[in-house]
Amino acid sequence: MLVITNLHANVGDKEILKGISLTVNAGEVHAIMGPNGSGKSTLAQVLAGHPGYEVTGGTVEYEGQDLLAMEPEARAHAGVFLAFQYPIEIPGVSNAYFMRTAYNEVRKARGLEEVDPMDFLDIMTEKLKLVEMDEAMLQRSVNSGFSGGEKKRNEILQMAVLEPKLAILDETDSGLDIDALRIVANGVNKLKRPDTATIVVTHYQRLLEYIVPDFVHVLAGGRIVKSGGKELALELEAKGYDWLLDEPAAVGG
Amino acid sequence: MSSAIDQLVSKEYQYGFSTDIAADTIPPGLNEDVVRLISAKKGEPPFLLEWRLKAFRRWQQMTEPHWSNVTYPAIDYQAVSYYSAPRTAKPLGSLDALDPKIRETYNKLGIPLNEQKLLAGVAVDAVFDSVSVGTTYKEELKKHGIIFCSFGEAVREHPDLIEKYLGSVVPYSDNFFAALNSAVFSDGSFVYIPKGVRCPMELSTYFRINAADTGQFERTLIVADEGSYVSYLEGCTAPKRSTNQLHAAVVEIVALDNATVKYSTVQNWYAGDEQGVGGIYNFVTKRGKAFTNSKISWTQVETGSAITWKYPSVILQGDNSTGEFYSVAVVNNMQQADTGTKMIHIGRNTKSNIVSKGISAGKGQNSYRGQVKVMPRAENARNYTQCDSMLIGNACGAHTFPYIEAQNNTATIEHEASTSKIGEDQIFYLKQRGMSAEQAVSMIVSGFCREVFKELPMEFALEAQQLLGITLEGSVG
Ligand SMILES: Nc1ncnc2c1ncn2[C@@H]1O[C@H](COP(=O)(O)OP(=O)(O)O)[C@@H](O)[C@H]1O
Ligand SMILES: [Mg+2]
Numbered sequence: 001m002l003v004i005t006n007l008h009a010n011v012g013d014k015e016i017l018k019g020i021s022l023t024v025n026a027g028e029v030h031a032i033m034g035p036n037g038s039g040k041s042t043l044a045q046v047l048a049g050h051p052g053y054e055v056t057g058g059t060v061e062y063e064g065q066d067l068l069a070m071e072p073e074a075r076a077h078a079g080v081f082l083a084f085q086y087p088i089e090i091p092g093v094s095n096a097y098f099m100r101t102a103y104n105e106v107r108k109a110r111g112l113e114e115v116d117p118m119d120f121l122d123i124m125t126e127k128l129k130l131v132e133m134d135e136a137m138l139q140r141s142v143n144s145g146f147s148g149g150e151k152k153r154n155e156i157l158q159m160a161v162l163e164p165k166l167a168i169l170d171e172t173d174s175g176l177d178i179d180a181l182r183i184v185a186n187g188v189n190k191l192k193r194p195d196t197a198t199i200v201v202t203h204y205q206r207l208l209e210y211i212v213p214d215f216v217h218v219l220a221g222g223r224i225v226k227s228g229g230k231e232l233a234l235e236l237e238a239k240g241y242d243w244l245l246d247e248p249a250a251v252g253g
Numbered sequence: 254m255s256s257a258i259d260q261l262v263s264k265e266y267q268y269g270f271s272t273d274i275a276a277d278t279i280p281p282g283l284n285e286d287v288v289r290l291i292s293a294k295k296g297e298p299p300f301l302l303e304w305r306l307k308a309f310r311r312w313q314q315m316t317e318p319h320w321s322n323v324t325y326p327a328i329d330y331q332a333v334s335y336y337s338a339p340r341t342a343k344p345l346g347s348l349d350a351l352d353p354k355i356r357e358t359y360n361k362l363g364i365p366l367n368e369q370k371l372l373a374g375v376a377v378d379a380v381f382d383s384v385s386v387g388t389t390y391k392e393e394l395k396k397h398g399i400i401f402c403s404f405g406e407a408v409r410e411h412p413d414l415i416e417k418y419l420g421s422v423v424p425y426s427d428n429f430f431a432a433l434n435s436a437v438f439s440d441g442s443f444v445y446i447p448k449g450v451r452c453p454m455e456l457s458t459y460f461r462i463n464a465a466d467t468g469q470f471e472r473t474l475i476v477a478d479e480g481s482y483v484s485y486l487e488g489c490t491a492p493k494r495s496t497n498q499l500h501a502a503v504v505e506i507v508a509l510d511n512a513t514v515k516y517s518t519v520q521n522w523y524a525g526d527e528q529g530v531g532g533i534y535n536f537v538t539k540r541g542k543a544f545t546n547s548k549i550s551w552t553q554v555e556t557g558s559a560i561t562w563k564y565p566s567v568i569l570q571g572d573n574s575t576g577e578f579y580s581v582a583v584v585n586n587m588q589q590a591d592t593g594t595k596m597i598h599i600g601r602n603t604k605s606n607i608v609s610k611g612i613s614a615g616k617g618q619n620s621y622r623g624q625v626k627v628m629p630r631a632e633n634a635r636n637y638t639q640c641d642s643m644l645i646g647n648a649c650g651a652h653t654f655p656y657i658e659a660q661n662n663t664a665t666i667e668h669e670a671s672t673s674k675i676g677e678d679q680i681f682y683l684k685q686r687g688m689s690a691e692q693a694v695s696m697i698v699s700g701f702c703r704e705v706f707k708e709l710p711m712e713f714a715l716e717a718q719q720l721l722g723i724t725l726e727g728s729v730g
Contacts, residue, residue, distance in 0.1 A: 050681050052681075071684070075685075076686055084685075090696065090697060092699070093703075098686075101692070109687065
């Protein structure tokens, strides 16, 4: 589904990603861990097409297409979804209107009919249950004045509405208490299908108890320095990252 | 900010066509004879001619104001034609006899002058260049004693009301442009709502400039008698022309005791092209006088014109009266807007509320200018002003000029202002959810304007939102 080959990316003059290679197949869950500032969010943003990052080398193939050549909205239409580490506030725009517009844009791009507000409300009622959110959230402005936890849940709500093929969750667990964490993780698990894939960026092993990864990669200094199975996460939890930082860069799996 | 937010290409102005119709246009130039000629063409009573002449003489002694934050080449007032009316076989004002070309023009503008096809519950007075070409739903309104007609007709049919209220809120000597308007105004709309009547439908005037090199000087007078209510809408467009055209209108509102008047404008005059060639110079005086317990509410969405100079104001004359001003002003390309309001608190316990949303894109310059004045007798006057600016790109500007003057120390005056930049991160977030850059900007801007849009009647709110999208189209790359 996703093949990243030797990806390099800059912010300004500073190189952040220094040759990332990673293959994600349908049905898989990949966890990306690593110290602060190692480039995890940069990787997520580059995959989604943020214009603030400059790709200086490498390729990304998504379902046989050149992902890097696509506009961000085209990537969204093709099923790429990023749950932001820091969700953005859009004052004055209701969550319901925002999500309906997004939903309809994705449908239109796929040649499907738009859904009217009444039908959309029915869809939302279902999706809200998935993340155990209150209907009142729909009338509030997008992320404005939301608590940290509400913002993260709202991201997963959007994911539930848009039903992406490739979901990238950037530290969706940070700032969540244990109950919220379980709700969010359950939501993500329920959305998993054999033809979808998930990349979970996280600091903590905690989330991975709920969303069990098939592969764990450690990103440090803009490179994947180690890859392994879910047991690697436990090892990292016990030993931290320092022991990895001196090792030569491994080739990602 | 990086590449995404600097490219500027404005979408074609949708209403830029012109109608080829024979017109009765007087030659350019302005002197007393022209004033007399206009008055004679309209068959006006002597009191009105006298009033016009006083205004003209006053205007001659005045100089064009230059305190606003807009720049433009000097206007040659002798190069403007002050009267142009479509020449038709039948008398104007009757919808049945309306020239098909004019009917077609309004159809193209989305304003069918056909009562069956009209938006339910909106009566329209259509002003084409200098004259009103027809008013819909007149008979229906008459049943309630409501007068809604062209200004010219009101002068003929209800001279007593005109004589009593004309200039009672905006005297002819008020300012340079108001004086000019008072001397040469050609037509406009007149509304009278009798005591205790709640107007059963929205009233609206649709102004269309068609002829080249003419000015449009219309005058609207709304009188809401005691305990009445009316909601009035105003829309405007003009053809694309490479020369600047002058629009100097006056709107007067009288809200007698316990009356409520809501006045909404969606202003979409031609704004000129990306280089700033052509476009309407919009110099407008709008003011209401609110008597005891009455309320006047201005809502405006200003998207057009090369230059906008207008300050819809309320004189809070009576005790417990309320004035409101809700404004969205958008400038793109080379547009300049200097707009705001004046709230003059004279009565006790008077209240005013100001919400101004300025959006600047391209090389547009947007200024909010607002005056809040509390007179000595105005015990417990309260004002709240919120003034927000949004910038799209790096080449535009937003400016705020609040003038606050309290002569009574029981006054409460609050002023809040903010400036924000439409963020690349906001646009990216919406794009990541599948929206185009233009949809994203339109959504962010609509959200920014929500407090104002919610004051507009439903159909107008949708139109305003779309207009905003069109005006800003191409403002992000
Ligand atoms: N927009 C930006 N401007 C400047 N530096 C940035 C920007 N985004 C990320 N960086 C830098 O890139 C590095 C990686 O950041 P990030 O990808 O956010 O790391 P992580 O998500 O792993 O904590 C950090 O050194 C960070 O300071
Ligand atoms: Mg991060």
